[in-house]
Amino acid sequence: MEITKTTGDLSPQKIAQKTVYPILLMICFSHLLNDLMQSVIPSVYPLIKDKYNFSFSQIGIITFTYQITASLLQPLIGFYTDRKPQPYSLPLAMIFTMGGIIALSFADNFYFFLGAVALIGLGSSIFHPESSRVAYLASGGRKGLAQSIFQLGGHAGTAIGPLLAALIVIPFGQFSLIYFCIAACIGMLILSRIGKWYEEHLQFRKKYSSDNSQAHVEGISKNRVMISMAILLILLFSKYIYMASMTSYFTFYLIDKFNISVEYSQYYLFAFLASVAVGTMIGGPVGDFIGRKYVIWISILGVAPFTWLLPHMNLEWTVIFAILIGLILSSAFSAIMLYATDLVPGKIGTIAGLFYGLMFGIAGIGSAALGWIADRTSIEYVFTICSYLPFIGIIAIFLPNIRNPQSESSRK
Template sequence: MNTKIKPTITLQSNTIVQKPVYSVLFTISFTHLLNDMMQSVIPAIYPLMKENFGFSFTQIGMITFTFQLTASLLQPFVGFYTDRRPRPFSLARGMGFTLLGLVALSLASSFYLILLSVSLIGIGSSVFHPESSRVAYLASGGKKGLAQSIFQLGGNAGGAIGPLLAALIVMPYGQFYINWFTLVAILAILVLVKIGKWYQQHLDIRKAGSNIISIKDIPLISKKKKIISLSILLALMFSKFFYMASVTSYFTFFLINKFNVSMQQSQLYLFAFLAAVAAGTLIGGPLGDRFGRKSIIWVSILGVAPFTLLLPYVGLLWTIILAVIIGVVISSAFSAILVYATDIVPGKVGLVAGLFFGLAFGMGGVGSALLGWLADKTSIEYIFKICAFLPLIGILTGFLPNLKFESKKGI
């Protein structure tokens, strides 16, 4: 891993500015892949749990809700704390909770033990995301959209691979085989220890402060507009992740119920959607750097609406094609939204990342629980018809300001 930094460096928004440290960016992206791959095992085995334990859709929704709640509530607090007191090795420690959760999930024999298991995995996620997002920001070299896309690519790729591996390893052989994923957790811990060493060295260099020029980019908007802009971004996140919850938690059931596909086939189709999400994430960040984050948010959120509205009414082939298109388009917004938010509130990377990642998990959890209850009352097809209207919230993007900055310097 390349950790060499020139003696004369520049800080921008409390970040060392140089060329992107790609070795660090791809390594932290790889750990994001491992982290989200393990997390995605949870919804991937829902059909197995429903069959083995006789769970209702409401109980399935509560499992997701419990995981997402523990993964979301702690993130803003972790981010706020580490903005003030960075903890480079907290990444490896947090992954230890994920390891314990996987072992517990493989052995869980009741609904409440499953809830406990997924909450441990959620705690691991709440520690991982704010600090790993800060590592990506520090290694960005000023190319923040690109850095976030590389980082998010790992997470989305892991989210896509997880159901595929679950279909090959867990679904045919049973719940106990979740233990194979504990090897992934151990690998992630070892890699994150190395990331922690780079992070610590980075902090030591910054503290040394020899021959450093400080530059802070201040957005030229009022405090009121900042609050309004952040509120709009949170509303856009709600529409994106509430819709994503309907797909990640219930797309397999939708396909099984409507088209009578097998459980393993449904997992492969879910993999196609999640792979498209990974591709869209990689595209969104660099496009935001080039064409402006607001433009990408417009296209990603509102632009996906025609496809979501059409999806519940077509045959199997077009359902998969539309799901892939939706995955690519809707996922391109996240990096743009996150970087736009950090531009509005400079110097608060951990807090912003914790808030927005936390909201993403929180909305996914609440959405899954509500949609599970609604599916029990109506049908799986009905929730896809209702959720299809969520991207129309993207019209709020028009109220976001076009950001302009001034730079303040000092030694």
């Protein structure tokens, strides 16, 4: 099948200049399915904690195992695929994730759970670098929009996971997790089609990459680039430690402080994660228009007043503040990663693998550490200390302003 048939009769030259929405929507939906299955892990924590008498520390170690498995391999896979792209590695990622879901449905002890989540982490480590490259190639230069569409799928899947857990897993038990394999089978079919488009597109990749690589950091020294990358990593730390507190422990916080049921806690977690999905869609296009630095600044530091006040609110205001936090904070990752690709052009897979890997690694270490703290203090104390993390966002002021010629032209 020729490229022109899979992209709405566009010629090769036009493909380089126009956003290929069918491919973006397909990779968005694939990301939704991938992250939906991954979000099952924290969604069933209250169930398995009671069933197997796990401590908060063990819950944190389960998250740590999943996140570290994903984080260690992603930079290596991204570095390798920058040199040798692997279009058909995408459906392979779904196979590993499906294997982890099957194992999770049968797991009956702590170490079995660790092996199951490690398989899911391996699937994630393969999926994200190459799928990010697909979004980049299909962007037509509108990188922020493309990354937001791609991220929207992931966050929507992460939000739907707890909802499905509340409707399926909580009422029918652990074995019902196996029904999520349907999502993996659908994902494999879609990603096989995307892989074919990607393979056909590779013959144009070097030409388009060389065009895009001209639009970067003129006048910024290598030392300044390295300092800027370090600032981005610190900002990732503040964002994903806080996100780890919400995704892994928000349900426990609500149950412990407000004495609500497990089912209702899942609905409130869904509300938070849904707001993250909505906010993600806003951040990319805004970054294309006003600049990624300002989106980073607003999304991390701007959320600080809400995180600081959240531990002092009643149930209704806690949920409202959680939704506002999700909306504001969610745009940061796309802006940070694209800002990094502007600093180091031509390394899409490496940057995507590094930043996704760090995202999972930071969240995993943070979740384990927060679980350890919760066992020795309380869940409320965890949310109190995490409330100060977004104030780290003030260091974004030291990031240089980077002009993106593609975004400049998109305004005209």
